[in-house]
Amino acid sequence: MGEGERETWTTEEFGSSHAGAVGVLLADGTVPAPVVFLNSSGSDSRSVSEWTIYDGEPHGGPRAAALRGVCSCAWTGPGHTIDWDEIADREAEVAGGGLASACYGDWDTHIGEVARWTRLTRRLVRKRPVRRSSTKAVTVWRKRRRCSG
Numbered sequence: 001m002g003e004g005e006r007e008t009w010t011t012e013e014f015g016s017s018h019a020g021a022v023g024v025l026l027a028d029g030t031v032p033a034p035v036v037f038l039n040s041s042g043s044d045s046r047s048v049s050e051w052t053i054y055d056g057e058p059h060g061g062p063r064a065a066a067l068r069g070v071c072s073c074a075w076t077g078p079g080h081t082i083d084w085d086e087i088a089d090r091e092a093e094v095a096g097g098g099l100a101s102a103c104y105g106d107w108d109t110h111i112g113e114v115a116r117w118t119r120l121t122r123r124l125v126r127k128r129p130v131r132r133s134s135t136k137a138v139t140v141w142r143k144r145r146r147c148s149g
């Protein structure tokens with residue numbers, strides 16, 4: 001199992017910790033294994049997970065039911081169902097290109113959320129001493145109140 005070769009998207013900010021790609025789902029909701037190709041002598045092999053390989057044709061992978069954005073951080077986007085009737089005899093890469101870019105859009109949104117979260121965390125870390133002192137102030141106030149009452 002594991003992952004085969006496929007095109008990935010990375011950002012300068014997050015590098016390989018958030019590398020996105022087009023993921024494939026089969027009709028039963030499972031993720032297919034990479035398709036292994038042997039070179040002519042059989043001495044070398046390559047495993048490929050590129051979504052266009054899952055077209056159900058001979059020597060390819062099982063036919064994909066849906067595409068979704070995936071990320072190296074384990075995030076997965078919503079599935080985009082593939083209409084194979086619409087694709088018909090056209091090249092999957094061309095016909096499914098719209099779905100692939102929808103996956104990219106989902107991943108791009110994910111990266112936006114990650115970036116926002118990262119900025120928020122940095123801000124909270126800087127604010128921590130301030131929060132600690134305000135907790136102390138509340139404790140002191142409660143104690144005083146107990147004494148007087």
Ligand SMILES: [Zn+2]
Binds near residue numbers: 071072073074114
């Ligand atoms: Zn991610």
